[in-house]
Amino acid sequence: MSLNDDLTAVQRCLDDLVRSVTRLEQQMGPGGLEIRRVRTDADHLRESLALLRDTAPQERPRPEMVPVPDAPYNSALWSDVDDEGLGARDRHAP
Numbered sequence: 001m002s003l004n005d006d007l008t009a010v011q012r013c014l015d016d017l018v019r020s021v022t023r024l025e026q027q028m029g030p031g032g033l034e035i036r037r038v039r040t041d042a043d044h045l046r047e048s049l050a051l052l053r054d055t056a057p058q059e060r061p062r063p064e065m066v067p068v069p070d071a072p073y074n075s076a077l078w079s080d081v082d083d084e085g086l087g088a089r090d091r092h093a094p
Helices: 004-028 032-057
Strands: none
Touching: 004 032
C-alpha cells in the first residue's frame, strides 16, 4: 500500500468517527462535557491528519515503460564493437 493509500484510509476512518460522534451527540445531547471532549479530540485528529497530508512527500510518478521488441537487432549495429572478454572479431583472444 502506498503512503497516499494509507492516508486516504485514515481519512475514511476519521470521517466514520466524526459521523459516529455526531450520532452520539444526537442521542446524548450536545451539552455533556464528555461528548464535547470526544468531539474536540475527533476535530484535532482531522486537523492533524490534514497537516500530515500537507507535509507528506509527494509520490513520484512511475517512469514510462519502454517496450522492447522481440525481433532481433540489426547486426550492423554491432559491426565495430569488441566481444566482451574476447576482443575484436578479427583478432584472436590472448
